Amino acid sequence: xxxxxxxxxxxxxxxxxxxxxxxxxxxxxxxxxxxxxxxxxxxxxxxxxxxxxxxxxxxxxxxxxxxxxxxxxxxxxxxxxxxxxxxxxxxxxxxxxxxxxxxxxxxxxxxxxxxxxxxxxxxxxxxxxxxxxxxxxxxxxxxxxxxxxxxxxxxxxxxxxxxxxxxxxxxxxxxxxxxxxxxxxxxxxxxxxxxxxxxxxxxxxxxxxxxxxxxxxxxxxxxxxxxxxxxxxxxxxxxxxxxxxxxxxxxxxxxxxxx
Ligand code: 13P
Numbered sequence: 001x002x003x004x005x006x007x008x009x010x011x012x013x014x015x016x017x018x019x020x021x022x023x024x025x026x027x028x029x030x031x032x033x034x035x036x037x038x039x040x041x042x043x044x045x046x047x048x049x050x051x052x053x054x055x056x057x058x059x060x061x062x063x064x065x066x067x068x069x070x071x072x073x074x075x076x077x078x079x080x081x082x083x084x085x086x087x088x089x090x091x092x093x094x095x096x097x098x099x100x101x102x103x104x105x106x107x108x109x110x111x112x113x114x115x116x117x118x119x120x121x122x123x124x125x126x127x128x129x130x131x132x133x134x135x136x137x138x139x140x141x142x143x144x145x146x147x148x149x150x151x152x153x154x155x156x157x158x159x160x161x162x163x164x165x166x167x168x169x170x171x172x173x174x175x176x177x178x179x180x181x182x183x184x185x186x187x188x189x190x191x192x193x194x195x196x197x198x199x200x201x202x203x204x205x206x207x208x209x210x211x212x213x214x215x216x217x218x219x220x221x222x223x224x225x226x227x228x229x230x231x232x233x234x235x236x237x238x239x240x241x242x243x244x245x246x247x248x249x250x251x252x253x254x255x256x257x258x259x
Contacts (some may be wrong), residue, residue, distance in 0.1 A: 007236040011043040027057035064096025066094030084123040110153035135174035169236040175216025187214040188229030191210035223253035
């Protein structure tokens, strides 16, 4: 990470986990131990139904609450969907866009990811946009091509002044929920490549201001090494964000990497 130019962000992605009562218990337990993380921003992305109460529950823990998806339209006949405007209006700051589980199960494409990123930014949310290759693509030697394509697609048509508000998460699909973490070198290489594409598109000054996270089986054991990579500016954490001690250990690892 490089704190001179960009923020370090440790974000949990709870996916479809934690009821409201569990969220409340988590907030109480976290409040007792979190203190004031010096060097990183902490975000928890969770199911829509729990966002409003969670914002109240996490208020005194210096934790921002985020959503896990949003629609690209402002409103309309999209049964079951939630717009970026609705999230903004309740006070949400972050929204995950293009997670591989949504690409896999809900027809999310590079085109819809681009539309969602643009719309979220217009409304004033910070998108956490996910990219990453499948195991087959890695084994065919196509990792860098996939990263190039997905990063170019997510930034397509985005004006320069909005770019630093985008957080990109490098999440190799084969490392998600599998316990098979990318090595620190693989994570560092993926994040470096993402920054190189942003540099090609927008120049060095803007590229160095973008926060790029690694996600995929990050845990208490491997967080320090992953976060110590120069282009890894934080984590997007699934399983290990569900329990306070594990999540807290990762926040501490992020704080230690600057010292
Ligand atoms: P795991 O940390 O459970 O592998 O999930 C990573 C992820 O998908 C975060 O968005």
